[in-house]
Amino acid sequence: MILLTLGLLTLGLVLLSIPVAFALGLSSLVVMLIWPGPPLLLVAQKILNGMDSFPLLAVPFFLLAAALMNDGGITHRIISIFSGTLGRFRGSLGLVNVGTNIFLAGISGSSVADATATGSVLIPAMKREGYPPAFAASLTAVAAVIGPIIPPSIPLVIYGVVAKVSIIKLFVAGYLPGLLLGSCLLLYVALLARYRRFPTQPPCPWPELAGRLKRGFWSLMMPVFLVAGIFGGVFTVTELGAVLVVYALVLSVVVYRAVELRGLPSTLRRVALDSANVMIIVGMSSLFAYLIVVFQVNDVIATFATEVIDSKIGALLLMNVILLVAGMFLDSTPATIILVPIFMPLAQAFGIDPTHLGLIMVFNLMIGLVTPPVALNLYIAARIAGAPISRVLLELAPMFAMLIAILGLITFVPETVLWLPRQLGF
Protein backbone atom coordinates (compact mmCIF):
# COMPACT_ATOMS: atom_id res chain seq x y z
CA MET A 1 0.00 0.00 0.00
CA ILE A 2 2.70 2.44 1.04
CA LEU A 3 4.73 1.44 -1.97
CA LEU A 4 1.77 2.04 -4.28
CA THR A 5 0.95 5.39 -2.70
CA LEU A 6 4.51 6.62 -2.90
CA GLY A 7 5.07 5.37 -6.42
CA LEU A 8 1.81 6.31 -8.08
CA LEU A 9 1.47 9.66 -6.34
CA THR A 10 4.98 10.70 -7.34
CA LEU A 11 4.57 9.50 -10.90
CA GLY A 12 1.19 11.24 -11.19
CA LEU A 13 2.50 14.52 -9.86
CA VAL A 14 5.60 14.37 -12.05
CA LEU A 15 3.50 13.74 -15.16
CA LEU A 16 1.35 16.75 -14.22
CA SER A 17 4.62 18.70 -14.63
CA ILE A 18 4.86 19.41 -10.91
CA PRO A 19 8.58 19.98 -10.22
CA VAL A 20 10.24 16.63 -9.45
CA ALA A 21 11.46 17.83 -6.05
CA PHE A 22 7.96 18.84 -4.92
CA ALA A 23 6.43 15.64 -6.27
CA LEU A 24 8.85 13.61 -4.14
CA GLY A 25 8.37 15.80 -1.05
CA LEU A 26 4.58 15.85 -1.31
CA SER A 27 4.14 12.11 -1.71
CA SER A 28 6.45 11.61 1.26
CA LEU A 29 4.36 14.03 3.26
CA VAL A 30 1.11 12.29 2.31
CA VAL A 31 2.50 8.91 3.38
CA MET A 32 3.67 10.36 6.69
CA LEU A 33 0.20 11.77 7.36
CA ILE A 34 -1.69 8.58 6.44
CA TRP A 35 0.63 6.14 8.21
CA PRO A 36 1.72 7.88 11.38
CA GLY A 37 5.08 6.87 12.71
CA PRO A 38 8.02 9.07 11.86
CA PRO A 39 7.46 12.55 13.36
CA LEU A 40 7.22 15.57 11.05
CA LEU A 41 10.47 16.89 12.50
CA LEU A 42 12.12 14.24 10.33
CA VAL A 43 10.92 16.00 7.17
CA ALA A 44 13.32 18.87 7.72
CA GLN A 45 16.01 16.67 9.22
CA LYS A 46 16.15 14.03 6.48
CA ILE A 47 16.10 16.65 3.73
CA LEU A 48 18.97 18.56 5.34
CA ASN A 49 20.99 15.47 6.21
CA GLY A 50 20.68 14.19 2.65
CA MET A 51 22.11 17.45 1.32
CA ASP A 52 24.82 17.89 3.95
CA SER A 53 27.61 15.85 2.42
CA PHE A 54 31.19 16.71 1.54
CA PRO A 55 31.41 14.71 -1.73
CA LEU A 56 28.28 16.45 -3.07
CA LEU A 57 30.31 19.65 -3.20
CA ALA A 58 31.77 18.18 -6.39
CA VAL A 59 28.43 18.90 -8.11
CA PRO A 60 28.79 22.72 -8.27
CA PHE A 61 32.48 22.32 -9.10
CA PHE A 62 31.85 20.12 -12.12
CA LEU A 63 29.04 22.40 -13.30
CA LEU A 64 31.17 25.52 -12.84
CA ALA A 65 34.14 23.97 -14.63
CA ALA A 66 31.90 23.04 -17.58
CA ALA A 67 30.47 26.58 -17.75
CA LEU A 68 33.94 28.13 -17.68
CA MET A 69 35.19 25.72 -20.34
CA ASN A 70 32.38 26.75 -22.70
CA ASP A 71 32.61 30.48 -22.01
CA GLY A 72 36.38 30.31 -22.14
CA GLY A 73 36.51 28.79 -25.59
CA ILE A 74 38.05 25.55 -24.35
CA THR A 75 35.34 23.52 -26.09
CA HIS A 76 36.00 25.43 -29.33
CA ARG A 77 39.71 24.73 -29.24
CA ILE A 78 39.11 21.05 -28.72
CA ILE A 79 36.67 20.92 -31.64
CA SER A 80 39.19 22.68 -33.89
CA ILE A 81 41.89 20.17 -33.02
CA PHE A 82 39.60 17.22 -33.68
CA SER A 83 38.42 18.62 -37.03
CA GLY A 84 42.06 19.21 -37.93
CA THR A 85 42.96 15.59 -37.32
CA LEU A 86 39.75 13.73 -38.29
CA GLY A 87 38.67 16.11 -41.07
CA ARG A 88 40.20 14.11 -43.90
CA PHE A 89 38.09 11.00 -43.26
CA ARG A 90 34.65 10.39 -44.70
CA GLY A 91 31.92 11.50 -42.30
CA SER A 92 34.50 13.73 -40.64
CA LEU A 93 32.17 16.02 -38.74
CA GLY A 94 30.33 13.06 -37.29
CA LEU A 95 33.65 11.64 -36.10
CA VAL A 96 34.65 15.06 -34.76
CA ASN A 97 31.37 15.16 -32.85
CA VAL A 98 31.98 11.80 -31.17
CA GLY A 99 35.68 12.53 -30.58
CA THR A 100 34.96 15.87 -28.96
CA ASN A 101 32.34 14.27 -26.76
CA ILE A 102 34.73 11.55 -25.61
CA PHE A 103 37.24 14.25 -24.81
CA LEU A 104 34.74 16.51 -23.05
CA ALA A 105 33.55 13.47 -21.11
CA GLY A 106 36.99 13.38 -19.57
CA ILE A 107 36.73 16.91 -18.22
CA SER A 108 33.01 17.55 -17.72
CA GLY A 109 30.60 15.89 -15.37
CA SER A 110 27.26 16.57 -17.00
CA SER A 111 25.79 14.98 -20.12
CA VAL A 112 23.26 17.73 -20.79
CA ALA A 113 26.02 20.36 -20.64
CA ASP A 114 28.06 18.33 -23.17
CA ALA A 115 25.10 17.94 -25.52
CA THR A 116 24.49 21.70 -25.44
CA ALA A 117 28.16 22.61 -25.85
CA THR A 118 29.00 20.30 -28.75
CA GLY A 119 25.56 20.49 -30.32
CA SER A 120 25.45 24.28 -30.57
CA VAL A 121 28.70 24.28 -32.60
CA LEU A 122 28.67 20.99 -34.47
CA ILE A 123 25.01 20.49 -35.38
CA PRO A 124 24.83 23.73 -37.44
CA ALA A 125 28.18 22.85 -39.02
CA MET A 126 26.97 19.34 -39.89
CA LYS A 127 23.79 20.74 -41.41
CA ARG A 128 25.81 23.15 -43.55
CA GLU A 129 27.81 20.25 -44.93
CA GLY A 130 24.68 18.38 -45.87
CA TYR A 131 24.24 15.83 -43.07
CA PRO A 132 20.59 15.08 -42.37
CA PRO A 133 19.63 17.31 -39.38
CA ALA A 134 17.95 14.37 -37.64
CA PHE A 135 21.18 12.35 -37.84
CA ALA A 136 23.24 15.25 -36.48
CA ALA A 137 20.81 15.61 -33.57
CA SER A 138 20.61 11.95 -32.62
CA LEU A 139 24.38 11.48 -32.92
CA THR A 140 25.04 14.46 -30.63
CA ALA A 141 22.49 13.25 -28.09
CA VAL A 142 24.00 9.75 -27.96
CA ALA A 143 27.63 10.94 -27.99
CA ALA A 144 26.89 13.15 -24.99
CA VAL A 145 25.78 10.04 -23.07
CA ILE A 146 29.49 9.21 -22.80
CA GLY A 147 29.99 12.30 -20.60
CA PRO A 148 28.88 10.97 -17.23
CA ILE A 149 30.28 7.50 -17.84
CA ILE A 150 33.86 8.69 -18.33
CA PRO A 151 34.77 10.65 -15.20
CA PRO A 152 34.31 13.21 -13.84
CA SER A 153 30.66 12.38 -13.46
CA ILE A 154 27.90 13.96 -11.40
CA PRO A 155 25.65 10.85 -11.51
CA LEU A 156 28.53 8.68 -10.22
CA VAL A 157 29.10 11.17 -7.39
CA ILE A 158 25.45 10.92 -6.39
CA TYR A 159 25.55 7.11 -6.55
CA GLY A 160 28.73 6.97 -4.50
CA VAL A 161 27.24 9.21 -1.81
CA VAL A 162 24.01 7.22 -1.52
CA ALA A 163 25.53 3.73 -1.84
CA LYS A 164 28.56 4.62 0.32
CA VAL A 165 30.99 3.42 -2.33
CA SER A 166 34.35 5.06 -3.05
CA ILE A 167 33.64 7.69 -5.71
CA ILE A 168 37.21 7.65 -6.98
CA LYS A 169 36.93 3.88 -7.50
CA LEU A 170 33.67 4.42 -9.41
CA PHE A 171 35.47 7.01 -11.53
CA VAL A 172 38.28 4.60 -12.38
CA ALA A 173 35.68 1.95 -13.25
CA GLY A 174 33.96 4.33 -15.67
CA TYR A 175 36.85 4.76 -18.11
CA LEU A 176 36.62 1.41 -19.93
CA PRO A 177 32.84 1.32 -20.46
CA GLY A 178 32.93 4.96 -21.59
CA LEU A 179 35.78 4.44 -24.04
CA LEU A 180 34.08 1.29 -25.31
CA LEU A 181 30.91 3.22 -26.08
CA GLY A 182 32.97 5.98 -27.70
CA SER A 183 34.87 3.56 -29.95
CA CYS A 184 31.69 1.79 -31.03
CA LEU A 185 30.11 5.12 -31.97
CA LEU A 186 33.20 6.16 -33.96
CA LEU A 187 33.09 2.85 -35.80
CA TYR A 188 29.38 3.23 -36.50
CA VAL A 189 29.83 6.74 -37.93
CA ALA A 190 32.78 5.64 -40.06
CA LEU A 191 30.83 2.71 -41.54
CA LEU A 192 27.64 4.70 -42.04
CA ALA A 193 29.62 7.50 -43.70
CA ARG A 194 30.76 5.17 -46.47
CA TYR A 195 27.28 3.76 -46.99
CA ARG A 196 25.45 7.11 -46.95
CA ARG A 197 28.23 9.11 -48.63
CA PHE A 198 28.75 11.64 -45.86
CA PRO A 199 31.08 14.48 -46.88
CA THR A 200 34.78 14.88 -46.03
CA GLN A 201 36.58 18.12 -45.29
CA PRO A 202 39.68 19.33 -47.13
CA PRO A 203 42.73 18.01 -45.25
CA CYS A 204 44.09 20.45 -42.71
CA PRO A 205 47.70 21.42 -43.63
CA TRP A 206 50.32 20.48 -41.03
CA PRO A 207 51.36 24.03 -40.04
CA GLU A 208 47.69 24.91 -39.47
CA LEU A 209 47.21 21.75 -37.38
CA ALA A 210 50.36 22.54 -35.39
CA GLY A 211 48.99 26.02 -34.69
CA ARG A 212 45.68 24.58 -33.48
CA LEU A 213 47.48 22.08 -31.29
CA LYS A 214 49.58 24.86 -29.79
CA ARG A 215 46.56 27.07 -29.12
CA GLY A 216 44.70 24.19 -27.53
CA PHE A 217 47.61 22.62 -25.67
CA TRP A 218 46.52 23.49 -22.14
CA SER A 219 42.96 22.42 -22.91
CA LEU A 220 44.27 19.13 -24.26
CA MET A 221 46.21 18.58 -21.05
CA MET A 222 43.13 18.86 -18.81
CA PRO A 223 41.95 15.24 -19.03
CA VAL A 224 45.56 14.09 -18.67
CA PHE A 225 45.87 15.91 -15.36
CA LEU A 226 42.48 14.57 -14.31
CA VAL A 227 43.40 10.98 -15.11
CA ALA A 228 46.59 11.45 -13.10
CA GLY A 229 44.60 12.96 -10.20
CA ILE A 230 42.02 10.16 -10.23
CA PHE A 231 44.43 7.22 -10.71
CA GLY A 232 46.78 8.67 -8.10
CA GLY A 233 44.09 7.99 -5.53
CA VAL A 234 45.31 10.82 -3.30
CA PHE A 235 42.67 13.48 -3.93
CA THR A 236 39.04 13.31 -2.85
CA VAL A 237 36.47 13.93 -5.57
CA THR A 238 35.64 17.33 -4.07
CA GLU A 239 39.28 18.39 -4.14
CA LEU A 240 39.58 17.25 -7.75
CA GLY A 241 36.55 19.38 -8.59
CA ALA A 242 38.02 22.48 -6.96
CA VAL A 243 41.32 22.04 -8.80
CA LEU A 244 39.44 21.57 -12.06
CA VAL A 245 37.53 24.82 -11.48
CA VAL A 246 40.67 26.80 -10.75
CA TYR A 247 42.40 25.30 -13.80
CA ALA A 248 39.46 26.21 -16.06
CA LEU A 249 39.32 29.67 -14.48
CA VAL A 250 43.01 30.42 -15.03
CA LEU A 251 42.81 29.08 -18.59
CA SER A 252 39.72 31.03 -19.62
CA VAL A 253 40.45 34.30 -17.79
CA VAL A 254 44.24 34.64 -17.77
CA VAL A 255 45.57 32.49 -20.62
CA TYR A 256 42.82 32.71 -23.26
CA ARG A 257 41.35 36.02 -22.01
CA ALA A 258 37.97 34.84 -23.25
CA VAL A 259 36.11 35.35 -19.96
CA GLU A 260 35.99 38.77 -18.38
CA LEU A 261 36.04 39.10 -14.62
CA ARG A 262 32.99 41.37 -14.87
CA GLY A 263 30.97 38.50 -16.27
CA LEU A 264 31.96 36.05 -13.54
CA PRO A 265 29.28 36.92 -10.95
CA SER A 266 26.51 36.13 -13.40
CA THR A 267 28.17 32.80 -14.31
CA LEU A 268 28.53 32.00 -10.61
CA ARG A 269 24.88 32.86 -10.00
CA ARG A 270 23.75 30.69 -12.91
CA VAL A 271 25.83 27.71 -11.75
CA ALA A 272 24.68 28.18 -8.14
CA LEU A 273 21.07 27.98 -9.34
CA ASP A 274 21.78 24.86 -11.41
CA SER A 275 23.42 23.25 -8.37
CA ALA A 276 20.55 24.23 -6.10
CA ASN A 277 18.18 22.62 -8.59
CA VAL A 278 20.02 19.30 -8.22
CA MET A 279 20.45 19.67 -4.44
CA ILE A 280 16.78 20.32 -3.68
CA ILE A 281 16.00 17.09 -5.49
CA VAL A 282 18.75 15.35 -3.50
CA GLY A 283 17.15 16.56 -0.26
CA MET A 284 13.60 15.54 -1.18
CA SER A 285 14.75 12.17 -2.56
CA SER A 286 16.58 11.52 0.71
CA LEU A 287 13.34 11.97 2.64
CA PHE A 288 11.60 9.68 0.16
CA ALA A 289 14.36 7.05 0.40
CA TYR A 290 14.24 7.23 4.21
CA LEU A 291 10.51 6.42 4.16
CA ILE A 292 11.17 3.46 1.86
CA VAL A 293 13.58 2.09 4.44
CA VAL A 294 11.59 2.95 7.54
CA PHE A 295 8.39 1.38 6.18
CA GLN A 296 10.51 -1.58 5.00
CA VAL A 297 9.29 -1.19 1.45
CA ASN A 298 12.73 -2.20 0.23
CA ASP A 299 12.65 -5.39 2.32
CA VAL A 300 9.28 -6.32 0.89
CA ILE A 301 10.57 -5.81 -2.63
CA ALA A 302 13.80 -7.69 -1.93
CA THR A 303 11.95 -10.64 -0.36
CA PHE A 304 9.51 -10.76 -3.22
CA ALA A 305 12.29 -10.53 -5.79
CA THR A 306 14.39 -13.27 -4.19
CA GLU A 307 11.35 -15.55 -4.22
CA VAL A 308 10.76 -15.00 -7.90
CA ILE A 309 14.36 -14.81 -9.02
CA ASP A 310 16.92 -17.43 -8.27
CA SER A 311 20.01 -16.28 -10.12
CA LYS A 312 22.37 -13.37 -10.38
CA ILE A 313 21.54 -13.06 -14.07
CA GLY A 314 17.84 -12.79 -13.27
CA ALA A 315 18.51 -10.12 -10.67
CA LEU A 316 20.67 -8.11 -13.07
CA LEU A 317 18.04 -8.38 -15.79
CA LEU A 318 15.30 -7.22 -13.44
CA MET A 319 17.37 -4.25 -12.26
CA ASN A 320 18.16 -3.25 -15.84
CA VAL A 321 14.51 -3.29 -16.82
CA ILE A 322 13.51 -1.23 -13.78
CA LEU A 323 16.34 1.22 -14.44
CA LEU A 324 15.53 1.64 -18.12
CA VAL A 325 11.89 2.39 -17.31
CA ALA A 326 12.88 4.71 -14.46
CA GLY A 327 15.32 6.48 -16.78
CA MET A 328 12.57 7.10 -19.30
CA PHE A 329 10.57 9.11 -16.79
CA LEU A 330 12.89 10.30 -14.04
CA ASP A 331 15.96 12.46 -13.83
CA SER A 332 19.02 10.43 -12.83
CA THR A 333 19.42 12.09 -9.41
CA PRO A 334 16.07 11.08 -7.85
CA ALA A 335 16.15 7.72 -9.62
CA THR A 336 19.53 6.94 -8.08
CA ILE A 337 18.66 8.07 -4.58
CA ILE A 338 15.37 6.17 -4.54
CA LEU A 339 16.51 2.98 -6.24
CA VAL A 340 19.80 2.43 -4.40
CA PRO A 341 18.15 1.47 -1.08
CA ILE A 342 15.82 -0.85 -3.00
CA PHE A 343 18.60 -2.49 -5.05
CA MET A 344 21.24 -2.82 -2.32
CA PRO A 345 19.64 -5.77 -0.48
CA LEU A 346 19.14 -7.51 -3.84
CA ALA A 347 22.72 -6.88 -4.88
CA GLN A 348 23.95 -8.28 -1.57
CA ALA A 349 21.74 -11.35 -1.85
CA PHE A 350 23.14 -12.17 -5.29
CA GLY A 351 26.72 -11.08 -4.75
CA ILE A 352 26.71 -8.13 -7.13
CA ASP A 353 29.64 -5.76 -6.57
CA PRO A 354 28.41 -2.26 -5.57
CA THR A 355 30.90 -0.58 -7.94
CA HIS A 356 29.61 -2.74 -10.79
CA LEU A 357 26.03 -1.88 -9.84
CA GLY A 358 26.94 1.83 -9.86
CA LEU A 359 28.12 1.74 -13.46
CA ILE A 360 25.09 -0.31 -14.50
CA MET A 361 22.78 2.23 -12.87
CA VAL A 362 24.46 5.26 -14.36
CA PHE A 363 24.69 3.71 -17.83
CA ASN A 364 20.98 2.87 -17.72
CA LEU A 365 19.92 6.25 -16.44
CA MET A 366 22.06 7.99 -19.07
CA ILE A 367 20.32 5.97 -21.78
CA GLY A 368 17.25 7.59 -20.28
CA LEU A 369 18.57 10.93 -21.57
CA VAL A 370 17.84 9.76 -25.12
CA THR A 371 14.64 7.76 -24.54
CA PRO A 372 11.30 9.62 -24.62
CA PRO A 373 9.05 10.71 -22.99
CA VAL A 374 11.75 12.38 -20.89
CA ALA A 375 14.87 12.64 -23.05
CA LEU A 376 16.71 15.83 -22.25
CA ASN A 377 19.69 15.28 -24.60
CA LEU A 378 17.45 14.35 -27.50
CA TYR A 379 15.20 17.37 -27.12
CA ILE A 380 18.11 19.80 -26.81
CA ALA A 381 19.84 18.37 -29.87
CA ALA A 382 16.62 18.19 -31.89
CA ARG A 383 15.84 21.81 -31.03
CA ILE A 384 19.31 22.97 -32.14
CA ALA A 385 18.99 20.94 -35.34
CA GLY A 386 15.41 22.04 -35.99
CA ALA A 387 14.54 18.42 -36.74
CA PRO A 388 11.22 16.74 -35.91
CA ILE A 389 11.48 14.26 -33.03
CA SER A 390 10.01 11.42 -35.12
CA ARG A 391 12.86 11.74 -37.63
CA VAL A 392 15.44 11.97 -34.86
CA LEU A 393 14.04 8.81 -33.27
CA LEU A 394 14.37 6.95 -36.57
CA GLU A 395 18.06 7.90 -36.79
CA LEU A 396 18.47 7.04 -33.13
CA ALA A 397 17.21 3.44 -33.45
CA PRO A 398 20.49 1.75 -34.52
CA MET A 399 22.52 3.74 -31.98
CA PHE A 400 19.98 2.85 -29.30
CA ALA A 401 20.46 -0.83 -30.16
CA MET A 402 24.19 -0.28 -29.74
CA LEU A 403 23.67 1.34 -26.34
CA ILE A 404 21.61 -1.64 -25.20
CA ALA A 405 24.21 -4.10 -26.49
CA ILE A 406 27.01 -2.35 -24.59
CA LEU A 407 24.79 -2.17 -21.52
CA GLY A 408 24.32 -5.92 -21.79
CA LEU A 409 28.06 -6.40 -22.06
CA ILE A 410 28.96 -4.34 -18.99
CA THR A 411 26.08 -5.94 -17.07
CA PHE A 412 26.94 -9.57 -17.73
CA VAL A 413 30.71 -9.27 -18.03
CA PRO A 414 31.54 -7.47 -14.77
CA GLU A 415 35.23 -7.49 -15.67
CA THR A 416 34.60 -4.72 -18.24
CA VAL A 417 33.90 -2.51 -15.21
CA LEU A 418 35.94 -4.04 -12.40
CA TRP A 419 39.20 -5.00 -14.14
CA LEU A 420 40.76 -1.52 -14.30
CA PRO A 421 40.16 -0.53 -10.67
CA ARG A 422 41.54 -3.88 -9.53
CA GLN A 423 44.67 -3.51 -11.65
CA LEU A 424 45.26 -0.10 -10.10
CA GLY A 425 44.79 -1.45 -6.58
CA PHE A 426 41.50 0.23 -5.62
Added chain:
Amino acid sequence: MFRRTADAIAMVVGAALALLLTVIVVAIFAQVFWRYVLNEPLVWPEEAARYSFIWLSFLGLPLLLRHGEMIAVETVAAALPERVRALLQGLAGLLAVPLLVILVWQGIRLMDVVSGQIAPATGLPSSLLYLAAPVGALLSLFFLAERLIAGPPAPSA
Protein backbone atom coordinates in the same frame (compact mmCIF):
# COMPACT_ATOMS: atom_id res chain seq x y z
CA MET B 1 5.35 48.19 -5.04
CA PHE B 2 5.19 44.48 -4.37
CA ARG B 3 6.98 43.78 -7.61
CA ARG B 4 9.79 46.20 -6.81
CA THR B 5 10.34 44.71 -3.35
CA ALA B 6 10.41 41.24 -4.88
CA ASP B 7 12.90 42.31 -7.54
CA ALA B 8 15.16 43.84 -4.89
CA ILE B 9 15.03 40.71 -2.73
CA ALA B 10 15.72 38.52 -5.75
CA MET B 11 18.75 40.64 -6.59
CA VAL B 12 20.17 40.35 -3.08
CA VAL B 13 19.57 36.58 -3.03
CA GLY B 14 21.22 36.25 -6.44
CA ALA B 15 24.29 38.13 -5.22
CA ALA B 16 24.40 35.94 -2.12
CA LEU B 17 24.36 32.85 -4.36
CA ALA B 18 27.38 34.06 -6.34
CA LEU B 19 29.18 34.93 -3.11
CA LEU B 20 28.45 31.54 -1.50
CA LEU B 21 29.74 29.66 -4.53
CA THR B 22 32.90 31.80 -4.42
CA VAL B 23 33.37 30.91 -0.74
CA ILE B 24 33.01 27.21 -1.57
CA VAL B 25 35.58 27.32 -4.38
CA VAL B 26 38.07 29.37 -2.36
CA ALA B 27 37.67 27.21 0.76
CA ILE B 28 38.23 23.88 -0.98
CA PHE B 29 41.04 25.19 -3.15
CA ALA B 30 42.72 26.53 0.00
CA GLN B 31 42.30 23.09 1.54
CA VAL B 32 44.02 21.47 -1.43
CA PHE B 33 46.83 24.04 -1.43
CA TRP B 34 47.55 23.84 2.26
CA ARG B 35 47.29 20.07 2.39
CA TYR B 36 49.27 19.04 -0.70
CA VAL B 37 51.56 22.00 -1.29
CA LEU B 38 52.29 23.33 2.18
CA ASN B 39 51.69 20.03 3.99
CA GLU B 40 49.76 21.83 6.71
CA PRO B 41 46.14 20.63 6.41
CA LEU B 42 43.54 23.21 7.41
CA VAL B 43 40.50 22.19 9.44
CA TRP B 44 37.96 24.87 8.61
CA PRO B 45 37.45 24.63 4.80
CA GLU B 46 35.34 21.48 4.71
CA GLU B 47 32.84 22.74 7.27
CA ALA B 48 32.73 26.24 5.80
CA ALA B 49 32.08 24.81 2.35
CA ARG B 50 29.36 22.44 3.58
CA TYR B 51 27.54 25.23 5.43
CA SER B 52 27.78 27.50 2.39
CA PHE B 53 26.50 24.78 0.10
CA ILE B 54 23.39 24.12 2.21
CA TRP B 55 22.68 27.84 2.25
CA LEU B 56 23.29 28.06 -1.48
CA SER B 57 20.81 25.24 -2.11
CA PHE B 58 18.05 26.73 0.01
CA LEU B 59 18.59 30.28 -1.27
CA GLY B 60 18.55 28.95 -4.82
CA LEU B 61 15.12 27.35 -4.33
CA PRO B 62 13.12 30.64 -4.13
CA LEU B 63 14.76 32.03 -7.28
CA LEU B 64 14.20 28.78 -9.19
CA LEU B 65 10.59 28.80 -8.06
CA ARG B 66 10.14 32.46 -9.00
CA HIS B 67 11.17 31.89 -12.58
CA GLY B 68 9.67 28.42 -12.93
CA GLU B 69 13.10 26.88 -13.48
CA MET B 70 12.83 23.86 -11.21
CA ILE B 71 13.54 20.53 -12.89
CA ALA B 72 10.20 19.17 -14.08
CA VAL B 73 8.91 16.74 -16.68
CA GLU B 74 7.15 18.90 -19.23
CA THR B 75 6.44 16.30 -21.90
CA VAL B 76 2.77 15.80 -21.01
CA ALA B 77 2.14 19.46 -20.23
CA ALA B 78 3.63 20.51 -23.56
CA ALA B 79 0.88 18.61 -25.35
CA LEU B 80 -1.89 20.32 -23.41
CA PRO B 81 -3.65 23.55 -24.35
CA GLU B 82 -2.25 26.82 -22.97
CA ARG B 83 -5.11 27.29 -20.46
CA VAL B 84 -4.71 23.87 -18.90
CA ARG B 85 -0.97 24.42 -18.66
CA ALA B 86 -1.44 27.70 -16.78
CA LEU B 87 -3.83 25.87 -14.47
CA LEU B 88 -1.22 23.16 -13.82
CA GLN B 89 1.36 25.79 -13.03
CA GLY B 90 -0.97 27.31 -10.49
CA LEU B 91 -1.56 23.86 -9.02
CA ALA B 92 2.20 23.32 -8.73
CA GLY B 93 2.52 26.53 -6.72
CA LEU B 94 -0.44 25.62 -4.54
CA LEU B 95 0.86 22.11 -3.83
CA ALA B 96 4.25 23.50 -2.84
CA VAL B 97 2.69 25.54 0.00
CA PRO B 98 2.19 22.74 2.58
CA LEU B 99 5.68 21.44 1.94
CA LEU B 100 7.24 24.87 2.35
CA VAL B 101 5.20 25.61 5.48
CA ILE B 102 6.40 22.37 7.06
CA LEU B 103 9.97 23.23 6.12
CA VAL B 104 9.68 26.59 7.89
CA TRP B 105 7.93 25.18 10.94
CA GLN B 106 9.94 21.98 11.40
CA GLY B 107 13.15 23.70 10.36
CA ILE B 108 12.76 26.11 13.27
CA ARG B 109 12.00 23.20 15.61
CA LEU B 110 15.12 21.45 14.37
CA MET B 111 17.17 24.53 15.21
CA ASP B 112 15.78 24.27 18.75
CA VAL B 113 16.87 20.65 18.98
CA VAL B 114 20.47 21.41 18.08
CA SER B 115 20.67 24.76 19.89
CA GLY B 116 23.86 25.03 21.89
CA GLN B 117 25.75 22.62 19.63
CA ILE B 118 28.85 23.99 17.97
CA ALA B 119 30.44 22.83 14.71
CA PRO B 120 33.84 21.46 15.76
CA ALA B 121 36.13 23.04 13.16
CA THR B 122 34.72 26.52 12.62
CA GLY B 123 32.96 27.12 15.94
CA LEU B 124 29.78 28.09 14.08
CA PRO B 125 26.54 27.17 15.86
CA SER B 126 24.93 24.07 14.32
CA SER B 127 21.60 25.87 14.21
CA LEU B 128 23.05 28.20 11.56
CA LEU B 129 23.13 25.24 9.17
CA TYR B 130 19.48 24.40 9.83
CA LEU B 131 18.42 28.06 9.58
CA ALA B 132 18.90 27.79 5.81
CA ALA B 133 15.75 25.64 5.43
CA PRO B 134 13.21 28.01 7.04
CA VAL B 135 14.79 31.07 5.41
CA GLY B 136 14.75 29.48 1.96
CA ALA B 137 11.21 28.18 2.41
CA LEU B 138 9.95 31.57 3.66
CA LEU B 139 11.47 33.34 0.67
CA SER B 140 9.88 30.73 -1.60
CA LEU B 141 6.47 31.39 -0.05
CA PHE B 142 7.07 35.11 -0.56
CA PHE B 143 7.76 34.65 -4.28
CA LEU B 144 4.74 32.38 -4.63
CA ALA B 145 2.66 35.17 -3.12
CA GLU B 146 4.24 37.57 -5.61
CA ARG B 147 3.09 35.35 -8.47
CA LEU B 148 -0.40 35.26 -7.03
CA ILE B 149 -0.68 39.02 -6.46
CA ALA B 150 1.44 40.59 -9.19
CA GLY B 151 1.57 37.82 -11.79
CA PRO B 152 4.63 36.03 -13.14
CA PRO B 153 7.82 38.13 -13.05
CA ALA B 154 9.82 39.18 -16.08
CA PRO B 155 12.23 36.47 -17.21
CA SER B 156 15.64 36.75 -15.55
CA ALA B 157 18.69 37.79 -17.52
